[in-house]
Amino acid sequence: MELQAFIAALSGFGHAPASEADIAGFERTLGHALPPDYRAFLSLCGGGYMASQPSFKWSTGEWAGRVHTVGGLREDLDDYSLLSQWRAPHWKKPEDFLWILRDHGGNPIGLALSGDEAGQVFFLDHEMEPEDEDWEGTVADALEAEYLLPLAPSFADFVALVYED
Incomplete structure (x- = not known):
């Protein structure tokens, strides 16, 4: 999906x-710079919900x-x-992980x-939440515990994997 279509689908x-x-103030609060493609998205969109609930794919192409x-x-x-x-x-999250959206579940x-x-x-995957002793709270630890699963190399790439059924 193109970024403008993604934004247009939002209520x-x-x-x-x-x-x-x-x-810039949000980045100071986070203590991290946001990726340029995601910064651009925030400058165009205030968030919301997807009434049509378009699908997204894993990087393998599967739903x-x-x-x-x-x-x-x-x-x-x-x-x-x-x-x-x-x-x-x-949900428990890695210290260096920013929630940006939620799926239908x-x-x-x-x-x-x-x-x-x-x-x-x-x-x-909130059903795979690791015990506190099994991780140190980083993205790398959450990947190892299979608590985080890769979707896309960037926000722009993720949006490209979103499609209307």
């Missing part, structure tokens, strides 16, 4: 896209799920707020913010 409750100042909730830099609804999800996630999908995986998009 955003009329929330405005983020300004450059908003994005993976449906896009439901898409985050934005907004404070009106916690379930759609990147900042709220960063501060109080619904409630599984978080997000970006790695540091290390060799920075900028890559991952599916967090």
